Amino acid sequence: MATALISTxxxxxxxxxAIVTAPGWPAVHEAFLNGKVFRASFPDIARAFKLNVKIFLxxxxxxxxxxxxxxxxxxxxxxxxxxxxxxxxxxxxVFRGIPTILVVTLLALGVPSLGLSGVPISAVFWATVGLIxxxxxxxxxxxxxxxxxxxxSQEAAARSLGLSRWQTLRYVIVPQAVRRVIPPLLNDFIGLxxxxxxxxxxGPVEALRQAGIDEAANFNFxxxxxxxxxxxxxxxxxxxxxxxLIARDRRKRAASGVT
Amino acid sequence: xxxxxxxxxxxxxxxxxxxxxxGGSTASSAGSTPANPCAKSNLTLVTPGQLTIGTxxxxxxxxxxxxxxxEWTGQFNHDPYNDQGFEDATAYAVAQQLGFSKDQVNWVAVxxxxxxxxxxxxxxxxxAQVSYSSKRAQGADxxxxxxxxxQAVVALQGKPISSVTTVAGLKPYRFGTQIGTTSYDLxxxxxxxxxxxxxxxxxxxALQALKNGQIDGLVTDFxxxxxxxxxxxxxxxxxxxxxxAGSGPKxxxxxxxxxxxxxxxxxxxxxxALRADGTLAQIQDxxxxxxxxxxxxx
Numbered sequence: 013m014a015t016a017l018i019s020t021x022x023x024x025x026x027x028x029x030a031i032v033t034a035p036g037w038p039a040v041h042e043a044f045l046n047g048k049v050f051r052a053s054f055p056d057i058a059r060a061f062k063l064n065v066k067i068f069l070x071x072x073x074x075x076x077x078x079x080x081x082x083x084x085x086x087x088x089x090x091x092x093x094x095x096x097x098x099x100x101x102x103x104x105x106v107f108r109g110i111p112t113i114l115v116v117t118l119l120a121l122g123v124p125s126l127g128l129s130g131v132p133i134s135a136v137f138w139a140t141v142g143l144i145x146x147x148x149x150x151x152x153x154x155x156x157x158x159x160x161x162x163x164x165s166q167e168a169a170a171r172s173l174g175l176s177r178w179q180t181l182r183y184v185i186v187p188q189a190v191r192r193v194i195p196p197l198l199n200d201f202i203g204l205x206x207x208x209x210x211x212x213x214x215g216p217v218e219a220l221r222q223a224g225i226d227e228a229a230n231f232n233f234x235x236x237x238x239x240x241x242x243x244x245x246x247x248x249x250x251x252x253x254x255x256x257l258i259a260r261d262r263r264k265r266a267a268s269g270v271t
Numbered sequence: 272x273x274x275x276x277x278x279x280x281x282x283x284x285x286x287x288x289x290x291x292x293x294g295g296s297t298a299s300s301a302g303s304t305p306a307n308p309c310a311k312s313n314l315t316l317v318t319p320g321q322l323t324i325g326t327x328x329x330x331x332x333x334x335x336x337x338x339x340x341x342e343w344t345g346q347f348n349h350d351p352y353n354d355q356g357f358e359d360a361t362a363y364a365v366a367q368q369l370g371f372s373k374d375q376v377n378w379v380a381v382x383x384x385x386x387x388x389x390x391x392x393x394x395x396x397x398x399a400q401v402s403y404s405s406k407r408a409q410g411a412d413x414x415x416x417x418x419x420x421x422q423a424v425v426a427l428q429g430k431p432i433s434s435v436t437t438v439a440g441l442k443p444y445r446f447g448t449q450i451g452t453t454s455y456d457l458x459x460x461x462x463x464x465x466x467x468x469x470x471x472x473x474x475x476x477a478l479q480a481l482k483n484g485q486i487d488g489l490v491t492d493f494x495x496x497x498x499x500x501x502x503x504x505x506x507x508x509x510x511x512x513x514x515x516a517g518s519g520p521k522x523x524x525x526x527x528x529x530x531x532x533x534x535x536x537x538x539x540x541x542x543x544a545l546r547a548d549g550t551l552a553q554i555q556d557x558x559x560x561x562x563x564x565x566x567x568x569x
Contacts, residue, residue, distance in 0.1 A: 039389035043410065121476060124483040133485050135469065215447060215469035215480055225470060228451030231387040231410025 042232075049234040053226040057235060060222035061242045064208040067136065067218070068246075071143045071208075072201055079148040080190075083155030084181055100152070107149035113210050116142040120214030139211040147204050154196045158189030195261065198254040205247050209239075219243070309537035311370035316395055316534075322371045324362050325381035325394030326351055331474070332498050333559055334358035334400060342380045347475075347503070351378040357494070357558035358398050361417050364550050365396075365526070368541035383451050386527045387411040396538055397527040400492060402453040412535040415542050416523030417551060422457050423496035423565055424510040425481065425489040432487045433508050438462060438568045441510075447486035449474045453522060454490040461513055462490075478503060497563040511568035 031037065085093075086100035107115070119142040124133035132138070162185045170180040212221035219239045226235035306313060317323040326335070329348035334357050340350030349356060354363045354373065366376045379394050386397040387410045402420065403413050424441065426432045432444050441462045447469035448454040458468050469486050471477040478499060480486045491499070493512055500507035515522060526542075528535045545551045 036390055043389040117476075121479050121483065121485075124485055125479065133483055135480070135485055212470075213472060213476075215471050215476070215485065217467060217470050221450065221470050224450050225455055227384065229404070229406055229456065231407040233384075233388070 044233045044237055046232050046234040049226070049230050049232045050238055053223070053230075053235040054238055056226065057219050057222045057238050058242060060217055061219040061239075063136070063211075063216060063218040064205075064243075065246065067140050067143070067208045067211060068205050071140055071147065071204060074144050075148050075151050075204070078144065079151035080155050080186070082148060082152035083159060084186065086152070086156055087159045087181065087185075089177065104149045104152055107145050108153070110146075112143070112146050112207055113213055115146055116210045117213050118142075119145075120211075135214040136211065136216045139214040139216070143204065143207060143210070147200060147207075150200050150203075151197060154193050154200060155189065157196075158193035159185055161192055162188050195254050195258040198250060198257070202247050202250050202254070205250070206243060209243075308533065309369070309540055314369070314395075314534060314537065317393060318377065321375050321377050322366045322369065323377045323379055323393065323395045324351070324366070325379045325386060325392075325397035325399075326358070326362075327383055327399040328380035330356075330359075330399075331495070332356065332502065333494050336558070341378065355558075357418070357554060358400070360554045360558055361551070362398055364545055364554060365417075365538055365541045368544055369537060389530075392529050395528070395534055398524070400495070401525055401527050402522050403525040404453065411530050412528040412532050413525035414528065414535060415539045416525065417542055418524045418555065419521045420524055421493045421515070421522070422454050422490055422513045423493040424513065424568070425491065425496045425499050425504070425507055426487060426510050427481065427504070428506045428508045430487060433510055435510055436566065436568065438514065441488065441568070444487035445469070445485075446488045446490055447471060447477050447480050448490045449477055452491070454492070457513055457515075458490050461515075474499070493565070494559050494563075497560065497565070509565040511566045513568055 034040075082100050082103060085096050086104070088096060116139045120135040120138040123131065123138050124135075159181075166184055166188070167180055170184040171177075175183065208218065209220040211218050212224070217225070219242055223235035223239040227233055328343055329345060330343050330351055331347060332349070335343075335349040335351055335353070336356035336359070337349050337353030339345065339348050341352060343350045349359075351359050351362070354360060363373065363376065366373075381394055381397055381399075383399060383401075386392075386394075386399070386401070387407070396414070398417075400420075401407075401413070403416070407413060424432075424446075432441070435441055435444075438461060441464065443465055445466040445468075446458045446462065446464055448458060448471070450470045450472055455468065455470060458464065469477075469480060471480060474491065474495070477486070477489050477491075481489045482504070488510060489496075489499070490513070493509075496509050500509045526538055528538070542551070
């Protein structure tokens with residue numbers, strides 16, 4: 013314990029000194045860690061940050077359901093369901109393969125230019141759809157890993173009790189699968205929380221965009237540090253919870269002797 | 272290099288003193304005056320003997336014109352080496368005033384926010400429609416004005432906003448602008464719209480949003496607004512020119528220099544000489560369409 017403490021203090025003091033004694037430190041301190049600019053820009057950025065939280069909450073709710081649907085479709089066995097599996101595979105391949113920022117920008121500026129009546133033109137709406145499409149592809153794969161981790165004997169037992177394939181998936185496989193994948197699911201949601209900043213590229217003034225506005229108004233980069241702090245406040249509780257869940261899960265499995 | 276410049280400066284001073292003494296009355300002052308810090312040989316430059324000027328890439332009309340070239344490629348882009356367009360011609364005029372010939376001018380592409388980031392710069396001065404503000408002047412040196420600018424609203428013809436004639440009439444509409452512009456402040460302080468303002472990375476994204484109907488009006492500096500309405504949009508119109516915020520000094524464009532740069536007073540001197548001899552006005556007449564006008568919004 014004492015060793016850990018001493019080594020921690022030594023390491024952090026060394027890093028701190030290296031930064032503070034760097035020749036460019038006064039300029040960096042002035043341009044990135046300016047207390048006056050921080051205080052002036054914080055209220056605006058905090059207000060804009062509400063939009064990030066809103067987008068995150070809506071997207072997360074939709075993703076949880078939508079991605080599970082994709083994973084279940086992809087887990088349907090038998091040659092009859094091949095076209096459905098193929099669609100699910102193409103979907104996850106495509107949306108995991110395109111940079112998020114491209115999907116967000118293309119949807120938010122592209123779809124409204126189609127001029128279809130009845131289709132929303134809101135940039136926030138389409139940017140959120142972009143995040144949902146991307147993250148559902150990741151989350152669907154997490155779900156699928158969970159579904160495949162359930163031993164085949166479970167399915168055989170359920171089928172022998174007379175449950176249909178769908179019922180087996182719905183009542184036997186998925187409940188076990190979801191419990192197992194909660195830690196990696198939360199991991200993806202931490203990513204989603206951060207990626208709400210990409211909505212900025214479609215025009216809405218959320219935290220990152222507000223920081224960019226304040227940066228250009230002051231010729232000072234401190235507003236970005238301000239935004240980083242706000243994101244940390246949002247994501248750290250979730251990252252800590254995730255780690256705790258993973259540790260608890262490991263303890264449980266070690267105790268019961270099940271692997 | 273530095274020694275030679277120093278020797279040359281001494282020689283110049285002595286020569287001036289010698290001339291002065293034969294000329295009479297100015298002799299006494301010439302001897303004690305230090306060498307002109309803005310003489311070409313005394314300037315501290317990124318590349319000695321060359322003036323390195325930074326601007327954004329793409330370099331847009333009407334500030335940069337002519338064909339594409341060097342790093343400046345793609346649609347609507349222009350090579351700053353052309354010496355065509357308002358800012359391009361202004362930059363070359365400043366360079367000439369400082370004593371640099373055209374082939375002693377180098378251009379570098381610098382993203383806007385790199386122009387004021389801390390640390391050494393790769394340009395001697397930067398120009399890309401940067402408006403002066405006292406807050407900005409704390410992060411970088413900003414020169415005196417080379418253009419007094421007004422902001423205007425661009426919209427699509429036939430939309431309700433296009434017939435608005437007052438600032439108050441603009442209130443119910445949704446506006447957009449490019450990030451990093453004073454236009455954003457002006458929208459919020461002068462128009463105070465009832466809908467949230469959208470802010471885009473590029474003026475092209477803002478134009479697309481205007482075409483999509485995601486915003487009703489795009490606010491930008493008037494020369495750009497005029498160019499967008501008449502060249503980039505097939506059905507665009509300039510709704511009008513916005514009055515400035517408050518009764519403060521007029522908004523103007525500044526050259527951006529390293530904070531505390533010795534060159535700042537020299538470019539200010541060059542600008543004031545160019546203004547006094549009418550060069551700046553000529554450049555403005557030639558490159559910013561003086562026939563272009565739009566109603567002032569009351």
